[in-house]
Amino acid sequence: xxxxxxxxxxxxxxxxxxxxxxxxxxxxxxxxxxxxxxxxxxxxxxxxxxxxxxxxxxxxxxxxxxxxxxxxxxxxxxxxxxxxxxxxxxxxxxxxxxxxxxxxxxxxxxxxxxxxxxxxxxxxxxxxxxxxxxxxxxxxxxxxxxxxxxxxxxxxxxxxxxxxxxxxxxxxxxxxxxxxxxxxxxxxxxxxxxxxxxxxxxxxxxxxxxxxxxxxxxxxxxxxxxxxxxxxxxxxxxxxxxxxxxxxxxxxxxxxxxxxxxxxxxxxxxxxxxxxxxxxxxxxxxxxxxxxxxxxxxxxxxxxxxxxxxxxxxxxxxxxxxxxxxxxxxxxxxxxxxxxxxxxxxxxxxxxxxxxxxxxxxxxxxxxxxxxxxxxxxxxxxxxxxxxxxxxxxxxxxxxxxxxxxxxxxxxxxxxxxxxxxxxxxxxxxxxxxxxxxxxxxxxxxxxxxxxxxxxxxxxxxxxxxxxxxxxxxxxxxxxxxxxxxxxxxxxxxxxxxxxxxxxxxxxxxxxxxxxxxxxxxxxxxxxxxxxxxxxxxxx
Numbered sequence: 451x452x453x454x455x456x457x458x459x460x461x462x463x464x465x466x467x468x469x470x471x472x473x474x475x476x477x478x479x480x481x482x483x484x485x486x487x488x489x490x491x492x493x494x495x496x497x498x499x500x501x502x503x504x505x506x507x508x509x510x511x512x513x514x515x516x517x518x519x520x521x522x523x524x525x526x527x528x529x530x531x532x533x534x535x536x537x538x539x540x541x542x543x544x545x546x547x548x549x550x551x552x553x554x555x556x557x558x559x560x561x562x563x564x565x566x567x568x569x570x571x572x573x574x575x576x577x578x579x580x581x582x583x584x585x586x587x588x589x590x591x592x593x594x595x596x597x598x599x600x601x602x603x604x605x606x607x608x609x610x611x612x613x614x615x616x617x618x619x620x621x622x623x624x625x626x627x628x629x630x631x632x633x634x635x636x637x638x639x640x641x642x643x644x645x646x647x648x649x650x651x652x653x654x655x656x657x658x659x660x661x662x663x664x665x666x667x668x669x670x671x672x673x674x675x676x677x678x679x680x681x682x683x684x685x686x687x688x689x690x691x692x693x694x695x696x697x698x699x700x701x702x703x704x705x706x707x708x709x710x711x712x713x714x715x716x717x718x719x720x721x722x723x724x725x726x727x728x729x730x731x732x733x734x735x736x737x738x739x740x741x742x743x744x745x746x747x748x749x750x751x752x753x754x755x756x757x758x759x760x761x762x763x764x765x766x767x768x769x770x771x772x773x774x775x776x777x778x779x780x781x782x783x784x785x786x787x788x789x790x791x792x793x794x795x796x797x798x799x800x801x802x803x804x805x806x807x808x809x810x811x812x813x814x815x816x817x818x819x820x821x822x823x824x825x826x827x828x829x830x831x832x833x834x835x836x837x838x839x840x841x842x843x844x845x846x847x848x849x850x851x852x853x854x855x856x857x858x859x860x861x862x863x864x865x866x867x868x869x870x871x872x873x874x875x876x877x878x879x880x881x882x883x884x885x886x887x888x889x890x891x892x893x894x895x896x897x898x899x900x901x902x903x904x905x906x907x908x909x910x911x912x913x914x915x916x917x918x919x920x921x922x923x924x925x926x927x928x929x930x931x932x933x934x935x936x937x938x939x940x941x942x943x944x945x946x947x948x949x950x951x952x953x954x955x956x957x958x959x960x961x962x963x964x965x966x967x968x969x970x971x972x973x974x975x976x977x978x979x980x981x982x983x984x985x986x987x988x989x990x
Contacts, residue, residue, distance in 0.1 A: 476734035478610050481516035482658065482743075483509055484716060484726045485523045486684030487557070489530025491722030492545060492762055499747060500723040502545050503754030503762055508725055508746055509549060510755060516729070518608050521550060524684030525557025525618065525662035528574075530721065530824060532769045535838050538570050541765055543577035548761060552605055553581045555616030555660040557684060561628035562843060568592060568629055575599065583616030583660065585641045591631035602645045604654055610732075613649035613657040615642055615678070619664065619685055624939050625821070625882060627932065638663065639674035646677040655736025658682065665698065665717060666879065672705040672713045679738050680714050680730060681705075686879040687720035687789075691745045696990045698878060701744050702728055714741040723748060773835025777962040781971035785827035787840050790989050792820040793880035794868060796979040799823050799840060800886025802971060803957075806964035808888050810955065811849050813928035814909065815889040817860060819938045821882015822930060822957075832969075837962045847954030848934035850947035855921040858904055859942045861885055861892055866900035866939070874987045883938035886979075891916060893980035905982055924948065930957055 485505070494501040513519055527542045528534055534541065539560075546554070564571050575582050575598045585601035602615040619625070620634040628634075635641055638661075646657050659678045661668055664686035672681055680702075691697035703715040718726035728743040786792070787799035800823055807816035825839045852860070864885030869876045875896055893905040908916035909925065919925075929943065931952040936944035943950075954960075965971060 477739075478608070478656070478732045479518055480607060480610075480612065480656070480730045480732065481512060481519040482680065482682065482716075482726075482728040482730065483512055483519060483521045484682045484718060484728070486662070486682070486718055487526040487687050487720035488523070488722050489526055489559070489720065490528065490534040490541065491531060492533050492541065493766070494750065495721070495723065498750030500721065501748060501754070501762070502549070502722065503759040504748040504752045505722065505725055506549055506755035506758035507752050508748065512727060520552045520605060520607065520612065522614070522658070522660055522682055523551055523554035524660050524682055524717070525555050526559045526684060527554075527557070528559045529562050529842055531842070532773055532835055532838055533765065535842055536768050536772060537765065539574035540577065543574060544761060544765070545758070547577075547579045548758060551580050553583055553603055553614045553660070555662055556582065556584045556587065556599070556618045557662040558619050558622035558626040561622050561626040561632070563627060564632070565627045565629045571595065581614070583614055584618045585615055585645045586620070586635040586638060587618050588633035588635070590633075591629070601641075602649060604649070604652075610656060611654045613646070613654040615645045615649075615657065615659045617642060617659065617661045617663055619662055619667070624937055627937070638667070638671055642671075642678065643674075643676050646675070650677055656732055661685075664879065668715060669705055672707055672715065675707045675713065676709050678707065678713060679732075679736075680716075680728065680741070682726070682728075683715065683717040686717070688717045688879065689719040689724065689745065690715075690717050690726075693744055694747060701726070702741055712738070714738065716743070718745045772838065773833060775834040777832055777834050777837065777966050779832040779962070779965035779969040779971070781827060781829055781832060781965070781969075783972055783974075784829050785971065785973060787823045787826045788989070789820070789880070790877040792823045792886060793882060793884045794875050794877055795981065795986055796975050796977075797823070797886065798973040798975060799827060801888065801976065801978065802965070802973050803841070803961060804886050804888035806961050807847060807928040809964055810847055810960045811926075811928040813849060813889070813926040815857060815925050816887060816928040817864070817933070818886040818929065819864070819882055819933050819940070820884040820886055821938060822932065823886070832965055834962060837958045837965070841958045841961060843932065843957070845930035845932050845957045846952060847957055847960055848929050848931045848950065848952040849926065849954065850929075850934060850943060850950040851924050851926050852942070852946060852948065853921065854919040854923050854925060856942050856946045857890070857919060857925055857927065858907055858921065860940055861894070861904050861907060862901055863939045863942065865894045865896065865903045868894075868896040868903075870896050870984050874985050875981065877987065877989065881938075883940070888978075890919070891978045891980070893982055895982045895984070897983045
């Protein structure tokens with residue numbers, strides 16, 4: 451126990467410690483503790499790291515030694531583990547309130563299922579004891595939510611007013627399922643600057659922007675901002691760190707705004723594994739004079755907070771019951787569903803899901819968006835919990851017919867967001883539209899312009915042979931209702947579908963049945979997807 455607590459103190463106290471000389475009378479210090487893309491990751495991962503109880507321990511320790519502090523979240527609390535499947539956001543209400551968050555912005559996954567059941571998001575927001583901010587989302591059609599979600603808020607810390615602005619990715623309309631009458635404004639810089647100007651006019655000179663737009667959007671966005679001191683981001687699951695391998699950049703990043711001032715940017719990985727800490731100094735006019743810190747791994751050596759652990763244990767009962775329910779299936783191999791794989795190349799979990807779609811529907815072709823695959827499946831017995839962890843969205847299986855030309859267009863959409871750096875495909879932050887397939891094989895060249903990347907497509911015959919796709923022929927296609935209705939940019943499914951039907955079986959039920967019927971599973975990478983003119987880097 452002593453060793454564990456000592457490690458906690460060393461980790462926490464070593465971060466952002468500024469010289470202990472007396473503060474200048476007009477200097478103000480603020481410690482920002484931040485999370486993003488937690489995705490219901492309340493319990494430790496397979497290595498024993500992470501979880502809300504360890505987060506609570508670290509947060510409490512920081513608060514004890516840095517009394518001027520704020521705990522902030524950059525969105526995507528929903529979807530990712532069985533906690534969300536069971537509690538539909540009410541787990542987050544209890545956990546975030548107990549942690550004592552000061553503010554959050556909304557991520558795209560907070561809108562999962564909103565079109566069919568807007569009460570999930572409404573109940574979540576109504577249950578929170580702290581402000582939710584998003585300046586570019588218009589909830590006018592939902593008055594009870596609209597009155598709770600503000601463009602910005604102010605929080606008093608030691609007599610100082612701190613402004614907190616929120617932004618949510620406009621891509622939520624294609625990466626989630628918000629109702630059509632929720633409006634997302636794409637003018638992120640204009641909206642953020644207008645909010646900052648309103649705060650400044652009210653005398654607030656310390657302003658933080660919470661964004662759920664991804665680092666690739668955040669960097670150019672900061673260059674258009676004015677009057678914002680710190681940006682804390684999410685959506686791209688980016689780890690910024692001075693300590694841990696695999697980090698995309700050091701922490702905090704420093705990016706110049708439209709006025710030539712340095713804005714400090716932080717993001718802290720994903721899935722409840724890290725928390726960010728940024729110690730900021732402001733002068734009397736509210737200008738940042740220094741900002742230091744790092745991300746903290748919620749290591750297995752950190753003693754979990756007792757109160758939070760008790761809450762997690764209480765919530766875990768129904769989750770464990772669901773997780774352990776047998777489906778009478780086994781796999782002889784690890785089925786790879788890692789986002790670093792399934793969003794850029796063929797993956798075995800993608801093959802199994804796509805094969806299952808064809809088995810369920812009898813379609814010639816199946817196309818599964820890689821973003822709908824959320825986890826690996828370990829070798830051994832398969833439980834319903836394993837299946838729900840891989841496919842947590844509860845989508846239904848959809849069928850349609852398309853011309854061969856439209857199948858090619860769908861694949862072009864699927865590979866359109868792949869990026870290449872130094873001759874290598876970039877795995878980190880790859881888009882969820884990437885297509886895992888069955889009944890066809892294709893090759894793509896990510897060095898070409900989007901829309902012209904598909905090099906070849908071949909369709910599998912009943913005897914297993916392949917022949918080039920006929921652009922004018924009609925093919926039956928299976929996918930999920932999210933993609934069929936235009937999600938992840940698959941507008942060709944929405945606009946050009948012949949005889950579409952979106953109301954098949956729930957995806958995880960069908961997958962569970964397919965796994966049981968074909969057990970033991972021994973899926974392999976088969977060459978369904980080939981990359982040309984670029985290499986795939988190893989996964990660190």
